Amino acid sequence: xxxxxxxxxxxxxxxxxxxxxxxxxxxxxxxxxxxxxxxxxxxxxxxxxxxxxxxxxxxxxxxxxxxxxxxxxxxxxxxxxxxxxxxxxxxxxxxxxxxxxxxxxxxxxxxxxxxxxxxxxxxxxxxxxxxxxxxxxxxxxxxxxxxxxxxxxxxxxxxxxxxxxxxxxxxxxxxxxxxxxxxxxxxxxxxxxxxx
Numbered sequence: 001x002x003x004x005x006x007x008x009x010x011x012x013x014x015x016x017x018x019x020x021x022x023x024x025x026x027x028x029x030x031x032x033x034x035x036x037x038x039x040x041x042x043x044x045x046x047x048x049x050x051x052x053x054x055x056x057x058x059x060x061x062x063x064x065x066x067x068x069x070x071x072x073x074x075x076x077x078x079x080x081x082x083x084x085x086x087x088x089x090x091x092x093x094x095x096x097x098x099x100x101x102x103x104x105x106x107x108x109x110x111x112x113x114x115x116x117x118x119x120x121x122x123x124x125x126x127x128x129x130x131x132x133x134x135x136x137x138x139x140x141x142x143x144x145x146x147x148x149x150x151x152x153x154x155x156x157x158x159x160x161x162x163x164x165x166x167x168x169x170x171x172x173x174x175x176x177x178x179x180x181x182x183x184x185x186x187x188x189x190x191x192x193x194x195x196x
Contacts, residue, residue: 039063042071042119046080046094056080056094056112058119074121077110082136086143090114092121093139093146099132107134109148140168 041061047053055077059068080094096108107129112121129148136149145168166172 043068044083044092044121046077046083048079048081048097049077050079056083056092056121058121072118072120074112074123077123080110082134084137084139085114086139087141088143091124091139091143093137095129095134095137095148096126097133097135101128104128105132106130107132107150109134109137109146142168144168 039062041063043059043061045057045059047055047057049055054073054075056074057070058072058074060071061068077094077096079097081097082095084093085091086093090113092112092114094110094112096110098107099105101108108126109129110126111124113124114120115122129150131150134148134150138147139145140147166174
């Protein structure tokens with residue numbers, strides 16, 4: 001990948017076909033002082049790595065033009081198709097959308113620390129998702145638990161009981177969890193296009 005600004009078409013070609021996971025870092029940059037609105041944002045992009053994609057990409061996005069400039073690549077992460085940040089934006093979590101992990105029928109979740117100086121990612125660890133093809137994850141408001149939804153068996157894994165999930169995510173209902181799984185399953189059948 002080039003460190004030069006990309007067109008949206010080049011960007012999509014670089015990260016490969018299929019669904020891409022996005023996570024805004026919350027790190028916005030204003031190129032001037034004062035109360036002027038930020039003009040740039042840092043964006044993490046997850047990919048399917050079966051083609052040319054290498055893992056998770058970090059881009060600087062011009063908020064006015066939509067132009068993307070490649071900043072860094074975290075290579076070697078397999079199928080990080082959905083990304084999320086913890087509430088304090090210190091950690092990034094990625095599903096590894098695979099059906100076999102550590103010689104068992106499972107996907108995985110990878111965690112990374114976000115470098116405060118340059119927003120690059122430092123691998124921390126990887127855990128099984130207790131079922132294949134995890135497709136969605138979120139972090140509870142305390143940053144203590146990660147909730148994972150899986151596409152293949154239409155289930156949720158977090159190491160928590162249903163009641164614990166609902167207690168830690170007070171805005172959710174059991175119906176919300178089912179709707180989330182349905183959304184994740186539905187998104188696998190749709191292609192979103194971005195005009196060039």
